[in-house]
Amino acid sequence: MRFRFTAFRIVLASAGAALWLTSVQPVAAQSNADPDILAAYVYRHAEYYLPYAIQSATAYKPVGVLNTMRDAGLGDEVEYAVQNAIPTSQEDLKGYARKVFKPWRYQFGSDSYLTCLDPADEACKAAYARRGWDFGSGPTYQVWARTRASARPSCSEVSIAFRGTVGLSGGDWYSNLSRFGSPYDDYYKQLQRNVDTIMKQIQNLDCYKRAARKPQIVSTGHSLGGGLAQFVALATKSSGPRIAKVFAFDPSPVTGAHLVNKALLAENVQGLVVDRVYETGEVLSYARAAIQEYPQARSRCNPQVRTVEVKAARGSIIGLHGIELLATNLADLTYNEGNSLGYRAPATLVAGCGVIYRPDADEQLIARGGNQRDAGLRRAYARRAGRLVAAHPAGTARRADVTQAGFRQPNGDRENRISVGTANSFALAAGGVPSMPLPRAE
Template identity: 35%
Template sequence: MLKSIALLIASLVSLASCAQFHPYQAAGSVIVRTQGYDSYATDRYKPAGPLAARIVGYSLLARQAYIRSVYDTGRPVEDHYQCEGVVSSSGGMPNCTPATVLTDEEREARLLKEWHYVAGCDYFYIDKDHQHRVDEHGKCPKLRGSSAEGLGVQLWIHEDGPVCKEAAIVFRGTVSGDVGDWESNLHWLRRELPGYDQYNQVHDYIINYLGLLDSAPCYREGKTEIVAIGHSLGGGLAQLAAYSDNRIRHVYAIDPSMVIGTDTVAPGRLRKNSQGLHTELIYEHGEILAYPRYLIRQFNPPTACNPRIVTERMKLLKGSPISQHSLTDFNAGLLAVSRGQKPESRPFILQDIPPCASS
């Protein structure tokens, strides 16, 4: 018995040593990592503000995918942020008073106004004809029979001139009580069983969803960069979308699922679409999915290039692992820590480091 316990401890220590294991993290900081790089080694208390200022707009869009009225009206819905759950200023976060909360709300409104809603497909309720809840005037593809419910997809465009520089495809995460979401979360276990979950749906219909961008007057294929965004299950779907269609070259996956669904992509296509792909896995330290992702990294660590996968671990919240998975609270933390900060001008995700510099 003692030998077994000793072996278990030795195994855990070995895993920790090879996996950049940092149990402590200062409030308001970020640890950035990829293959062969760990910011903790050179900057243990790297401030999260500049990185948060760069990605907060994408995280706010991820929240819109959960709000069903957005699919109906095409108008973004703002959250009313409070300070509960955000780490205190004594822990390294900027001051949080009613005045600054109001400022955060104003900043949220400004960031969302930079994006224009193009279209959305909400498959929360699928009728006997396998039609989605929101018709979108027939724009959204019908899913094949026996499709799992729950897929939510939105298309947004960043209007900044006659030719828009950026468009986003955003995927909804798990909604409590949605059986189809949980079928998709168990994709690894169910893939040999009959069924057609959201990973299968995204792989098969990504061309149709990206085709909805053609209705945006400023969208130009080849000139407008397409990014994929999602939280939780949506983060896994966003990564699969990029592996399925190489028009997507950047992914923002927030508190992402460890399930990506690459088994649905042909090996040759997967290799091709991985070339030049940038994926940011952005998450709160201690949120519930961080633990299984940590275990998976021991056997399948993030790669430095083709695709470049960078993990960005924040320390913004307090609470239980489940409560720290809340996207609303995480957005409040991003807004708080980025107060008065300029977005980082040269993010690590785009820097050339070995071995990518020689690729």
């Protein structure tokens, strides 16, 4: 118990050091040379990130519940995931999230200690024999597949979602401190000896084998889960498919890179894309600014690391760290007064980097109503693209975080931002001030 509180103090100390030793740095909008996304522009891509935020939130729920829903074959896991990611009071946002998350189906997962998932894996058994002490707990992960609307048996993408830290769980906190050396068989070490078996299990999925074009595999997670999501991308053996992209939400600064053979590490980062999405002012943004295990946020190729800032809430550094808050705000930023802002993936080919990830836009378009509807959304979006994102007084009494795109005055001048009693997501994205100063998260 004493060590657990020590671990928490170390994280807070890192956050404090970042506050004192770093200054606020401007974050450039995405350009041909810089993949990072400024908070004021994140609404353009909110729908793209939302499914992975929902998966990361659902990773905190029991795997057994999802297994039961999967076996029933009714698709109830979609509703379950949305219900757990978006607050009960935000029914309109749940409706938005359902539409976005509709193509996804849960496949399998684990929330127990990992010995060797494949009893015949000699390398795993050898690593297990050398293991340290353990707490009897292991990394919680859930595997989801994006199904094709026109052919449900096949899938176009498979995602591995990892759970973050829960309370004062010893296994969670010792894994958070993995970078500093640990005699324990922490989650990074358990995954290291099992990640290739997990990848083989994905390849054996019926929807994976039925796909005409082999589905790409991505990983996602929140907090500690974001660190584990990065680790599996770095540690997967070269003999099989690789993880093409990582979606890390409010991620831990620990990625487990110190455990990976340098040659394997160098191979796995070729063409890898890592998106680190965080809420302005959340606690680990200070820890990441103070200390960041490889890969660094300034990495532009091999791997390409993108920092995505979401400035859509105010609160304490701990309160801003919640994945439900981030998922809810992404859902809020996906629609403008009931009208979809459309699906737009961030630019992938940045600064001439070669990447193996491909945005899965075609399935999104099919699920949302086809190419004709999307063409209309793109035209509407093009009209909005240059406008100031601002607060709007309408509806604030109905819901504190209602969103409304900004607009220009008839004379062409930008409208002054409207100050309302309760700031909403778009108002904060347009220039709201967080509760604490924030250095650029790395």
